[in-house]
Amino acid sequence: MIIAMDGPSGAGKSTVAKLLSKKLKFEYIDTGAMYRAFAYKFYKNNIEITEDNINKILLETTIDYNNSNVYLDEENVEGYIRNEHISKLASEISKLQVVREKMVSLQREIASTKNIVIDGRDITTVVFPNAEFKFYITASAQTRAKRRYDELLNKGEKVTLEEIIEDINKRDFNDTTRKNSPLKIADDAIVIDTSELSIDEVINKLVNIIKGEI
Numbered sequence: 001m002i003i004a005m006d007g008p009s010g011a012g013k014s015t016v017a018k019l020l021s022k023k024l025k026f027e028y029i030d031t032g033a034m035y036r037a038f039a040y041k042f043y044k045n046n047i048e049i050t051e052d053n054i055n056k057i058l059l060e061t062t063i064d065y066n067n068s069n070v071y072l073d074e075e076n077v078e079g080y081i082r083n084e085h086i087s088k089l090a091s092e093i094s095k096l097q098v099v100r101e102k103m104v105s106l107q108r109e110i111a112s113t114k115n116i117v118i119d120g121r122d123i124t125t126v127v128f129p130n131a132e133f134k135f136y137i138t139a140s141a142q143t144r145a146k147r148r149y150d151e152l153l154n155k156g157e158k159v160t161l162e163e164i165i166e167d168i169n170k171r172d173f174n175d176t177t178r179k180n181s182p183l184k185i186a187d188d189a190i191v192i193d194t195s196e197l198s199i200d201e202v203i204n205k206l207v208n209i210i211k212g213e214i
Helices: 013-024 032-043 051-059 086-094 097-109 122-126 141-154 161-177 199-214
Strands: 002-006 027-030 061-065 068-074 116-121 134-139 190-193
Touching: 002 013, 002 027, 002 122, 013 097, 013 116, 013 199, 027 061, 027 141, 032 051, 032 061, 032 068, 032 086, 032 097, 032 161, 051 097, 061 097, 061 141, 086 161, 097 116, 116 122, 122 134, 134 199, 141 161, 190 199
Parallel strands: 002 116, 002 134, 027 116, 134 190
Antiparallel strands: 061 068
């Protein structure tokens, strides 16, 4: 079974997907982490982000997911890819069609042998349009920015709320207007607005929907 989730940056979909997968005992696939891992390879090795370099590195790179951890070239890089700099690099790299095609291929390969919960920006519309369940997880830009701000502060990063709001709005614009696989709500997706909901309320809502339809 495939439970697919889309939604804008900072809506909480990765947290929701991860907790839902544990509740259902499904494998969790964080597609954003796959792009982050690829971006991290450029950062770690100080490689300039050009189309030629991306094409070359794609051929030399393996990315896999196991027990909620992303592996880059068989190394667990989960602890290195969650900062704001890698987020921006990943957003830049993910605009390229060749990168998206590679990641989609890897995602479909993983899903062919497991029950999964998977989240991203085009999962319900492009990657798994025939998923058994499709959810669009969203929240107001202000709510998403505040969550991201608190998260980064807890990590010791020095940022302002205004910077985060600006970044969220820019990322929303990039995601919804990009030529390749833009972020949009699938016609048959169930929209869940998390602005006024706790994480437990969101999970319970999803579980009730899924169990009610199985």
